[in-house]
Amino acid sequence: ARACGGGVACLSANGPDLVGRFVGEGEAALARLFREAHARSPALVLIDEVDAICPHRRTAASEAAARLTSTFLALLDGVDALSQVFVLATTNRPQALDPAVRRPGRLDREIEVGVPSEAGRLEILQVLLREVSASAPQALTASPAVLKDTAAAAHGYVGSDLHL
Numbered sequence: 423a424r425a426c427g428g429g430v431a432c433l434s435a436n437g438p439d440l441v442g443r444f445v446g447e448g449e450a451a452l453a454r455l456f457r458e459a460h461a462r463s464p465a466l467v468l469i470d471e472v473d474a475i476c477p478h479r480r481t482a483a484s485e486a487a488a489r490l491t492s493t494f495l496a497l498l499d500g501v502d503a504l505s506q507v508f509v510l511a512t513t514n515r516p517q518a519l520d521p522a523v524r525r526p527g528r529l530d531r532e533i534e535v536g537v538p539s540e541a542g543r544l545e546i547l548q549v550l551l552r553e554v555s556a557s558a559p560q561a562l563t564a565s566p567a568v569l570k571d572t573a574a575a576a577h578g579y580v581g582s583d584l585h586l
Contacts, residue, residue: 431462437474445486448475449493456497456507464506472511472529473518491520498528537580544573546581 426432435455442448452475459465469475476491501507511529513519523529538546547569555562576584 426466429464431459431465432468433459433462433465434468434470437469437471440469440475441487441490448486448490452490452493452497456500459507460505465508467507467509469509469511471513472523473513473515476520476523477518478520479522491523495520495522495528498523537578540573540577543576543579543584544569546584547573550584 433455435451440448440451440455442451455467459467476494477487479488479491498509501509509529516524516532524532551562551564551569
């Protein structure tokens with residue numbers, strides 16, 4: 423866990439990493455994550471690629487996947503305004519989610535994040551350059567013109583596509 427700012431603990435997990443190889447492993451990992459969030463509240467739980475842990479139960483590949491979905495739903499039901507635990511989940515396949523996950527009181531608010539504009543790509547490149555430069559033995563630089571040209575040439579790219 424790390425601090426999000428303002429005294430809020432941030433806990434994160436990658437959905438595919440929560441899918442255990444052994445029976446009950448994924449459910450236990452999810453329960454630990456939410457237990458820690460409640461213990462550290464106020465807390466934000468970020469689950470990336472949530473579709474891996476709660477696929478539509480009619481199309482779930484196994485009984486274990488359906489159990490993991492049920493566990494996640496039960497844990498979401500234990501989160502309310504009084505608990506000061508907030509859950510943010512990401513997916514690029516919202517249609518693959520079990521509909522029960524998206525019902526009111528669970529993950530019921532959706533924000534679509536599209537492909538960044540040229541200005542957005544330029545900002546991403548600037549942040550990446552600052553981060554890489556901060557950890558490099560010597561400062562890395564790129565002219566504003568090179569960054570602007572790169573951002574223009576990267577039409578259709580998202581943040582995960584951009585690397586230095």
